[in-house]
Amino acid sequence: PLLKILEFPDARLKDVARPIARVDKQIQQLADDMAETMYDAPGIGLAAPQVAAGHRLIVVDVSENRNDLLTLLNPEIIARTGEEEMKEGCLSVPGVLETVRRAEKVTVRATTVQGKTVELEADGLLAVCLQHEIDHLDGTLFVDHLSRLKQSLIRRKAEKRVRLGD
Numbered sequence: 001p002l003l004k005i006l007e008f009p010d011a012r013l014k015d016v017a018r019p020i021a022r023v024d025k026q027i028q029q030l031a032d033d034m035a036e037t038m039y040d041a042p043g044i045g046l047a048a049p050q051v052a053a054g055h056r057l058i059v060v061d062v063s064e065n066r067n068d069l070l071t072l073l074n075p076e077i078i079a080r081t082g083e084e085e086m087k088e089g090c091l092s093v094p095g096v097l098e099t100v101r102r103a104e105k106v107t108v109r110a111t112t113v114q115g116k117t118v119e120l121e122a123d124g125l126l127a128v129c130l131q132h133e134i135d136h137l138d139g140t141l142f143v144d145h146l147s148r149l150k151q152s153l154i155r156r157k158a159e160k161r162v163r164l165g166d
């Protein structure tokens, strides 16, 4: 089923997710629900802390036809080169698009739901998305990479939003 995506400044978005020791039915169900939620949002990625699940699990699909899903457990960036800036959004910070500087290329080591260890080299939007999602696992939002001034403006707008919502 679709999961509820937490919105900034929800403190749970700052939690550090815990490594997944073994792939069980519960983890597989969470991965399926996260993918469904990502496609429905729509988004190109989603990390477990965004749906209040404290596991190191991300789903990513940057493909044009939205048919190339990557489900990565315990993903780690083991190499990064270069630097690039890209406008980013976040499903947990609706209505905000800001430029973030990140590594141009990354090598990510992760475990698949079949329990296989994979290493993937990424550049372009996939590299940016993987860095954005892995940040979520460490409680870091893309707004944390912005200036203090921008962060305060975004926080003030978000808090106003919550009041209207309740």
Ligand SMILES: O=C(O)C[C@@H](Cc1ccccc1)C(=O)SCC(=O)c1ccccc1
Pocket (backbone or CB within 6 Å): 042, 043, 044, 045, 046, 047, 087, 088, 089, 090, 091, 092, 128, 129, 132, 133, 136
């Ligand atoms: O909050 C998230 O993790 C999802 C986020 C991922 C992301 C976007 C842009 C740069 C890096 C990481 C999103 O998917 S926001 C929505 C979005 O960017 C998008 C939605 C539909 C089609 C294409 C992009």
Ligand SMILES: [Zn+2]
Pocket (backbone or CB within 6 Å): 089, 090, 091, 092, 132, 136, 142
């Ligand atoms: Zn995000």
